[in-house]
Amino acid sequence: MLSKIVGSAVPVLAALAAFLVGAVMLLVLGASPLDGLKAILDGAFGSGERLAATAVKATPLILVGAGISIAFRARVINIGGEGQIIAGALLATVIALALPDLPSVVLIPLVLMGGAIGGTILGAIPGVLKAYASVNEILSTIMLNLVMVQFMNFLLRGPLIDPLEIAAGTRIPQTQRLSDNAALPTLVEGTRLHLGVVVAVVAAVIAYIVLWRMPLGFRLRAVGHSPEAARAAGINVERNITYALAISGMLGGLAGAILVFGSEGQRMITDGSAAGFTGAAGFNGIVAALFGGLHPLWTIPSAFLFGALLTGATQLQRVLQIPAALAVALNGLVVIFVISSARFRSYIQSIIEKRPSNRASEDLERPYSKIPGVDT
Amino acid sequence: MGTSNTTKVLLEMRGITKRFPGVIANEDVDFDVRNGEVHTLLGENGAGKSTLMKIVFGLYQADEGEVLLRGEPIDIRSPSEAIAARIGMVHQHFMLVPPLTVAENVALGLSSSRRPFTDLAKVSTRISEISDAHGLAVDPSTEVWRLSVGERQRVEIIKALYRDAELLVLDEPTAVLTPQEVDDLFVILRRMVDDGRGLIFISHKLHEVMALSDRITVLRDGRVAGSTTPAEATRESLARMMVGREVRLTPHKGKVTVGDARLSIRNLTVIGDRGTPAVKNLSLDVLGGEILGIAGVSGNGQREFAEAVAGLRHTEPGGTITMDGADITTSSTRVRRNLGLAYVPEERMRDGVVAEFSVSENLVLVNHGSREFTKRGLLATGAIRRRSTEMVKQFAVKTPTIDTPIASLSGGNIQKVVMARELSASPGVLLACQPTRGVDIGSAEYIHSRLIEQRERGAATLVVSEDLDEILGLADRIAVMYEGEIVAIIDSADAKREEIGLLMAGVLET
Structure with missing residues (x-):
C-alpha cells in the first residue's frame, strides 16, 4: 500500500x-519565479473565462492523450x-462545406464523425504497415505528419481556400467561414466553453471502458x-495492432474536428x-498521456494541467514579458x-517492499515462491 | 560405486545460512565432500542448491557458518579465488565463446607463459594430455560452434581440469544430453573420482542420481531434508525427501480403448528459423484416447512441428493437417482452437502466459470473448472471477488471490494455470510441449494425472518432451524424432530406454 502511494507520488x-x-529559467530571464507562478495561475484559473479557455486548450490533449494511452x-x-x-479536421471541413444547410442536430454529429473517420484512416495506414509489413510505426507516423501538413497547405491554399481571400488578393490559407449549423454550441454564456470539452471527456471515459472493460x-x-x-x-496480433493505431487516430481526428x-x-x-493549426496538440497529447500514466481517465486532469500551462503562459508573456x-x-x-522518474520509482518501490533487486532474483532461482500464502 | 571410507574430507560446509531480503535461501546447511566420491545435491527448483554452490564458488558469501577446504577454514570471495583454491564449476549453461577454438576457450582468462603473445600450442598439448587421461575426446583446434552439446560439455570439464580443479561442481550437467551421452559422461566422471577428486553433482533426475552418486544430500526449502546413499534409498524415498510427502513417480494409467485418428498429419514440411527444413515430410496419426509421446533431443524439429500444428508457423505446400476430419492446414490458431485444439506451449513464460496479467486474466486469455465471459459487449467481471476461482481450486493452483500477477507464482503453479485454461475447454486434441519442464515434482505429478484424464475422456493427446522418463511414463505410443523426421513409432509396452536413446541420437536405423 505504502509503495503504491509512493509510486504515484514520484511522478508528481x-x-x-x-x-x-x-523557476531557475525565470530567474535567468530576470523575473521573479513567484510572480511567474502567480501570472500562470492567474492566466489559467483567474476567471471563469480563463478557466474555460484552459478547458478548451485541454480538449485536444485529452483526446490525443486517451488515444495515445490505448x-x-x-x-x-x-x-x-x-x-x-489534420486528417480529421480536413474531412470534417469538407463535410461542412458540402452540406452547410443541414440542421445542427444532424450536422454537428456528422462533422464529428467525419473527423473521427479521417483520423481513423490516417491511423490505420501506419497500423497496417506495421502489422503486415513490419514498418516501424514511429517513422511512418512522423512521416505522415509531414505529408498531412503539406496536404493541408495545398488544400487551404488551393481547392479549399476562402473565395474572399482570392477576391481580396490577401490569399491567407484558410477556408471560408463554415456553416454555423456545424458550430459546437457554447455551454456557458460569455465563455468559450463548448460542447467539444464534454465530447472529449466522454471519449476518454469510453477509452477507459474499452481498455479495461471490453474484450x-x-x-x-x-x-x-x-x-x-x-x-x-x-x-x-496483426489485426489488433491495426486497431490500436486506428483507434488512436480516431481520437486524434475527433480532436481535429473539435479544433475547427x-x-x-x-x-x-x-x-x-x-x-x-493544431497548436502541437498531437505532441502535447503524448505528454499528457505519459504524465497521466497512460491511463485514459488520469489523462483528463493531466491534460487540464498542460492546458493550464499553455493558457497561463500567455498571461506570463503579457504581464512579465517572458x-x-x-x-x-x-x-x-x-x-x-x-519519464526518468519511472526507473527511480520502481527502485524506491523495491526498497519499500524489501524484495530482492532484479539481479538477486535471477540468482535466487525463485524468490517469489516465498510470498506468504504461496506454498510451493 | 567408489570407496569413500578411507579418504579425507576435501570440502566441509558447516551451518551455512544465506539470507536474501525476505527469503532464506540456505538455513543451517551442513555439507561435505571427500576426495574420491560423488556427493549429489538433490532438490527441487528453489530448494537452495544453486545458492549453496555459489557460496562454494565465491559468487556469494555466507551470512553464517564456515567453509573448510582440506581442513583449513577458507573465505572464498570470488570465482578467481575459488579457481586458485582448485575448485572448478561446470555451469548448466555453458560459458564458452562459440567462434573461438577449444584451446582458445580453455586459455581464456589465464595468463600466457609467453606474454604478450599467446601460447596456444602449449595449451593444445596440455588439453590433449587431459583428454587422453580422462577419456574426454575433443580436438583442441576445432571451433566450439562446430561441437555437439555433449562435446561442449567436455570442453567445460577440460577447462576445469586444465585449471587443476580438485573439487568439481557440476550443475545439472545431464539436462542437455541424450541418454548415451549421459552414460559416457558418467564413465568420465567416475574416472575423475577414482583419481581422487571430489565431485558435487547437482540434479533432479532421480535415476541418474541413483546411478552416479556415492552419497546423496537432499535440500528442501533451504534446509537439509536428509542424507542417504543409493544403497539405502529408492527413487520413491528420494522424491519423498524432496517434496516432503508421498509422491507417485510413475503415473497410473487405466485401460482405454482407442478410437479413430483425431489428428492426422500428412507429409508435413516446416521451415525453421534458419531457413532450412526443420520438419521433413512428417506423417503421423494421433488417435482418440491415446497419448502419443514425441521423444527427441532438443532441436530436432519438435518446436517447429508443434508450432505448425498450433497454427503459429507456416507449413510448406503438399503437407496437410486434419483435425476430426476438418482440414486445418492453413487455418488460424483461433479457428483451430474453436475446432477443439488445446495447446500448452514449450516456452511457458513467453508463449503460455502474459506475464504482466493476473492469474484470472491468464485463465481467460483464450476465451475472454466467449458468451460465458461477456455481457452486452463488456467483460463479465463477475463470471470471470467466479470461473477463475473455480479453476484455481480445481487445478490446485497455489496463489494468494486470482488477481495476483502470474509472474509471481512458481513455475509449477504457472503451468497449472496454463493447463487449467487449456483443459477447461474439453479439447478434442491436446498438444502439450514440455509439460513439466522446470516444474516441481508435486505439480508434475498432478499435471501428469490431468493429462491421463484427457486420454480417458477420448481426447487425442500429443506430448512433446525431452524428458524420456516422462514420455515412458505417459505415452501409449512413442514417436522418436530425429532431424525433423519421425524415425520410429514404438508401442510403449515394448519400449526399451536404450533403444529409444539410440534412436534419439540417430544411431539406430529402423
Whole structure:
C-alpha cells in the first residue's frame, strides 16, 4: 500500500522538480519565479473565462492523450497525432462545406464523425504497415505528419481556400467561414466553453471502458504485453495492432474536428506549419498521456494541467514579458523528469517492499515462491 | 560405486545460512565432500542448491557458518579465488565463446607463459594430455560452434581440469544430453573420482542420481531434508525427501480403448528459423484416447512441428493437417482452437502466459470473448472471477488471490494455470510441449494425472518432451524424432530406454 502511494507520488514530485528548473529559467530571464507562478495561475484559473479557455486548450490533449494511452498499452508508439488531427479536421471541413444547410442536430454529429473517420484512416495506414509489413510505426507516423501538413497547405491554399481571400488578393490559407449549423454550441454564456470539452471527456471515459472493460481492450493489452502469448492463445496480433493505431487516430481526428468547429473563427486556418493549426496538440497529447500514466481517465486532469500551462503562459508573456515559449520548455522538462522518474520509482518501490533487486532474483532461482500464502 | 571410507574430507560446509531480503535461501546447511566420491545435491527448483554452490564458488558469501577446504577454514570471495583454491564449476549453461577454438576457450582468462603473445600450442598439448587421461575426446583446434552439446560439455570439464580443479561442481550437467551421452559422461566422471577428486553433482533426475552418486544430500526449502546413499534409498524415498510427502513417480494409467485418428498429419514440411527444413515430410496419426509421446533431443524439429500444428508457423505446400476430419492446414490458431485444439506451449513464460496479467486474466486469455465471459459487449467481471476461482481450486493452483500477477507464482503453479485454461475447454486434441519442464515434482505429478484424464475422456493427446522418463511414463505410443523426421513409432509396452536413446541420437536405423 505504502509503495503504491509512493509510486504515484514520484511522478508528481518529478513534475515539481521540473517546475523548479522552470523557476531557475525565470530567474535567468530576470523575473521573479513567484510572480511567474502567480501570472500562470492567474492566466489559467483567474476567471471563469480563463478557466474555460484552459478547458478548451485541454480538449485536444485529452483526446490525443486517451488515444495515445490505448496505442501505447498495445505497445504501439503513435507519434502521428498531428497528422491525424489534420486528417480529421480536413474531412470534417469538407463535410461542412458540402452540406452547410443541414440542421445542427444532424450536422454537428456528422462533422464529428467525419473527423473521427479521417483520423481513423490516417491511423490505420501506419497500423497496417506495421502489422503486415513490419514498418516501424514511429517513422511512418512522423512521416505522415509531414505529408498531412503539406496536404493541408495545398488544400487551404488551393481547392479549399476562402473565395474572399482570392477576391481580396490577401490569399491567407484558410477556408471560408463554415456553416454555423456545424458550430459546437457554447455551454456557458460569455465563455468559450463548448460542447467539444464534454465530447472529449466522454471519449476518454469510453477509452477507459474499452481498455479495461471490453474484450477488445483485453486483447490490445495482451498483445502489448506479450504478442507471443496472445498469438498462441488465438488472438490475431496483426489485426489488433491495426486497431490500436486506428483507434488512436480516431481520437486524434475527433480532436481535429473539435479544433475547427470549436474555434472562434469557425474555419480551418494554417500558417504553413502543423502547429499553426493544431497548436502541437498531437505532441502535447503524448505528454499528457505519459504524465497521466497512460491511463485514459488520469489523462483528463493531466491534460487540464498542460492546458493550464499553455493558457497561463500567455498571461506570463503579457504581464512579465517572458516569451510564451517558456511553456513549451516547461512541457519538455516535465516529460524528461517524469519519464526518468519511472526507473527511480520502481527502485524506491523495491526498497519499500524489501524484495530482492532484479539481479538477486535471477540468482535466487525463485524468490517469489516465498510470498506468504504461496506454498510451493 | 567408489570407496569413500578411507579418504579425507576435501570440502566441509558447516551451518551455512544465506539470507536474501525476505527469503532464506540456505538455513543451517551442513555439507561435505571427500576426495574420491560423488556427493549429489538433490532438490527441487528453489530448494537452495544453486545458492549453496555459489557460496562454494565465491559468487556469494555466507551470512553464517564456515567453509573448510582440506581442513583449513577458507573465505572464498570470488570465482578467481575459488579457481586458485582448485575448485572448478561446470555451469548448466555453458560459458564458452562459440567462434573461438577449444584451446582458445580453455586459455581464456589465464595468463600466457609467453606474454604478450599467446601460447596456444602449449595449451593444445596440455588439453590433449587431459583428454587422453580422462577419456574426454575433443580436438583442441576445432571451433566450439562446430561441437555437439555433449562435446561442449567436455570442453567445460577440460577447462576445469586444465585449471587443476580438485573439487568439481557440476550443475545439472545431464539436462542437455541424450541418454548415451549421459552414460559416457558418467564413465568420465567416475574416472575423475577414482583419481581422487571430489565431485558435487547437482540434479533432479532421480535415476541418474541413483546411478552416479556415492552419497546423496537432499535440500528442501533451504534446509537439509536428509542424507542417504543409493544403497539405502529408492527413487520413491528420494522424491519423498524432496517434496516432503508421498509422491507417485510413475503415473497410473487405466485401460482405454482407442478410437479413430483425431489428428492426422500428412507429409508435413516446416521451415525453421534458419531457413532450412526443420520438419521433413512428417506423417503421423494421433488417435482418440491415446497419448502419443514425441521423444527427441532438443532441436530436432519438435518446436517447429508443434508450432505448425498450433497454427503459429507456416507449413510448406503438399503437407496437410486434419483435425476430426476438418482440414486445418492453413487455418488460424483461433479457428483451430474453436475446432477443439488445446495447446500448452514449450516456452511457458513467453508463449503460455502474459506475464504482466493476473492469474484470472491468464485463465481467460483464450476465451475472454466467449458468451460465458461477456455481457452486452463488456467483460463479465463477475463470471470471470467466479470461473477463475473455480479453476484455481480445481487445478490446485497455489496463489494468494486470482488477481495476483502470474509472474509471481512458481513455475509449477504457472503451468497449472496454463493447463487449467487449456483443459477447461474439453479439447478434442491436446498438444502439450514440455509439460513439466522446470516444474516441481508435486505439480508434475498432478499435471501428469490431468493429462491421463484427457486420454480417458477420448481426447487425442500429443506430448512433446525431452524428458524420456516422462514420455515412458505417459505415452501409449512413442514417436522418436530425429532431424525433423519421425524415425520410429514404438508401442510403449515394448519400449526399451536404450533403444529409444539410440534412436534419439540417430544411431539406430529402423
